[in-house]
Amino acid sequence: MQATIDHIVIWVSDQLRSLDFYERVVGFAGVRAEEFRDGKAPFPSVRVSDHAIIDLMNRAKAEGIDELVHAPGSSGHRVNHICVAVSHADFTLLRARLDAEGVDTSAGITDSFGARGHAPETFYFADPDGNILEARHYD
Known part of the structure; x- marks a missing residue:
């Protein structure tokens, strides 16, 4: 089987600060950035390549993600x-x-x-x- 990485989730404390860093400093394009700023998306992402993005997930949401994936204690880690x-x-x-x-x-x-x-x-x-x-x- 051949696969590509679709996305990686990283935990951040301030999604807008992280979005600014990855867009302005690193140079990655925002994905759903405006939707996030407008309150229409739960998190922003940045495009790493045509096939991969990094999701910028608020660390405060880790417990809810644990419940979503049925894996207590698995979220919020670097x-x-x-x-x-x-x-x-x-x-x-x-x-x-x-x-x-x-x-x-x-x-x-x-x-x-x-x-x-x-x-x-x-x-x-x-x-x-x-x-x-x-x-x-x-x-």
Whole structure:
């Protein structure tokens, strides 16, 4: 079986603050952002690729999500990190935007293995809620 990741849910304390960070600083397009701002969607998302989004779920809703998925205690936790692969040009621009915002991008790896093989360089950064993202590019 071949599959793609459709979406990832991350827990945030302020959905509008996180939406602003992912749109303005990271450069991901908002999905249902206006609907969320207008109170017509329960959460906003950001587009990572044509096939994948990140849902920005309010941590205060974790108990309700536990009930929805019939898994008490499973919601509200961070994942270790989410890795996004971008072009070398976008990698450079993303790092510059993060640095301009005072976001630490000093942690990184060279020759890191991922879904498409070895990436020459990566860096890690935290969103406003401490969720960790890794950015990489492939040759």
